[in-house]
Amino acid sequence: MAPKYKLHYFDLTALGEPIRFLLSYGKLDWEDIRYDDAQWPETKKKMPFGQMPVLDIDGKIYAQSIAISRYLAKQVGLSGKDDLENLKIDIAVHLFLDFHTKIGDWAYDPIPNSKAAKEVDLKDKMDFYLKKFEEMVKENKGFLVNGKLTWGDIYFVAPLKYFKALVKRDFLEGYPLLQELVKKVESTPAIASYIAKRPAGDR
Amino acid sequence: MAPKYKLHYFDLTALGEPIRFLLSYGKLDWEDIRYDDAQWPETKKKMPFGQMPVLDIDGKIYAQSIAISRYLAKQVGLSGKDDLENLKIDIAVHLFLDFHTKIGDWAYDPIPNSKAAKEVDLKDKMDFYLKKFEEMVKENKGFLVNGKLTWGDIYFVAPLKYFKALVKRDFLEGYPLLQELVKKVESTPAIASYIAKRPAGDR
Numbered sequence: 001m002a003p004k005y006k007l008h009y010f011d012l013t014a015l016g017e018p019i020r021f022l023l024s025y026g027k028l029d030w031e032d033i034r035y036d037d038a039q040w041p042e043t044k045k046k047m048p049f050g051q052m053p054v055l056d057i058d059g060k061i062y063a064q065s066i067a068i069s070r071y072l073a074k075q076v077g078l079s080g081k082d083d084l085e086n087l088k089i090d091i092a093v094h095l096f097l098d099f100h101t102k103i104g105d106w107a108y109d110p111i112p113n114s115k116a117a118k119e120v121d122l123k124d125k126m127d128f129y130l131k132k133f134e135e136m137v138k139e140n141k142g143f144l145v146n147g148k149l150t151w152g153d154i155y156f157v158a159p160l161k162y163f164k165a166l167v168k169r170d171f172l173e174g175y176p177l178l179q180e181l182v183k184k185v186e187s188t189p190a191i192a193s194y195i196a197k198r199p200a201g202d203r
Numbered sequence: 204m205a206p207k208y209k210l211h212y213f214d215l216t217a218l219g220e221p222i223r224f225l226l227s228y229g230k231l232d233w234e235d236i237r238y239d240d241a242q243w244p245e246t247k248k249k250m251p252f253g254q255m256p257v258l259d260i261d262g263k264i265y266a267q268s269i270a271i272s273r274y275l276a277k278q279v280g281l282s283g284k285d286d287l288e289n290l291k292i293d294i295a296v297h298l299f300l301d302f303h304t305k306i307g308d309w310a311y312d313p314i315p316n317s318k319a320a321k322e323v324d325l326k327d328k329m330d331f332y333l334k335k336f337e338e339m340v341k342e343n344k345g346f347l348v349n350g351k352l353t354w355g356d357i358y359f360v361a362p363l364k365y366f367k368a369l370v371k372r373d374f375l376e377g378y379p380l381l382q383e384l385v386k387k388v389e390s391t392p393a394i395a396s397y398i399a400k401r402p403a404g405d406r
Contacts, residue, residue: 063294083278090273094269117314128253
């Protein structure tokens with residue numbers, strides 16, 4: 001019997017969104033359970049590592065966004081065809097993680113002088129990664145790696161809305177190939193119909 | 204023909220060490236290229252994302268420690284037997300990454316008041332993860348997941364020397380099952396002979 005999935009996450013794109021895109025892409029049987037901030041203190045206690053997203057697969061729960069995404073990608077045919085293709089996807093995904101970490105380290109820094117110090121070269125640090133991503137798309141026929149759609153593209157595109165909201169600008173301006181990639185992923189029919197009905201939050 | 208590997212990394216355990224353990228475990232044909240701090244500014248320019256470790260596989264270079272480790276694990280038989288076992292390994296590996304990040308965020312914080320604020324509950328944050336790891340080993344027959352040796356165990360054990368040096372204490376004190384796991388991994392014959400001849404740095 002086909003497995004039943006339940007995604008537990010905040011009412012945000014961010015780290016839950018690659019999972020939602022993959023579940024949608026594969027037309028899997030899934031439920032999109034969203035929590036607001038008021039529910040979080042109680043919910044946190046039930047989560048295996050006090051974090052979300054968490055994916056329930058037939059009643060068993062699994063944490064860690066990248067781990068879950070790689071697993072789902074395998075189920076829906078968005079992994080590589082061999083170990084080397086998978087290595088290239090994983091390298092791209094960890095490069096996004098480095099990119100996200102630069103943004104998050106600045107955005108969530110609670111100490112004002114520390115946050116201000118990170119803000120000085122935040123744009124330069126982001127552009128370092130964005131240039132790499134743009135080059136990768138140029139060399140891979142319009143995709144990030146392997147010359148075809150993989151979960152690497154989905155892991156890049158899905159959380160962009162959230163990270164753009166954090167930095168309060170469209171950091172893809174000036175990166176036409178990355179903008180094309182976003183359109184390509186978001187217009188994939190099953191993903192487009194998920195996006196059309198997703199809750200209209202601001203991030 | 205069997206591939207030739209060259210690992211480029213600092214003369215440290217840290218993020219290079221899981222790769223060295225895996226190359227040793229599989230008795231692969233590999234070269235251990237170590238850089239000192241004086242060589243780094245020039246070397247950095249040659250690295251694909253300005254970072255190490257980088258693995259050269261038959262003349263092509265690949266970055267990102269976790270991506271490389273997963274790839275090598277597959278080559279040497281330390282992956283899971285199916286997608287679900289691989290998911291469980293990946294969850295553990297990302298949990299170590301969260302643990303490492305807590306330590307690194309504190310250790311490398313250049314702003315004194317920010318570093319001091321992180322130090323207040325650093326031990327509590329570390330113990331949160333260490334308790335989870337200890338529980339995992341209890342539930343998985345002496346290994347972190349799947350009841351057998353996987354690259355997850357190697358990814359946990361190999362860089363410990365470095366993280367212990369950063370926090371200047373043996374944070375495995377009070378976690379007997381984790382200490383047992385370290386002994387088990389480090390006494391695996393091919394890994395033990397690598398350790399016996401590795402450069403005797405302090406971390």
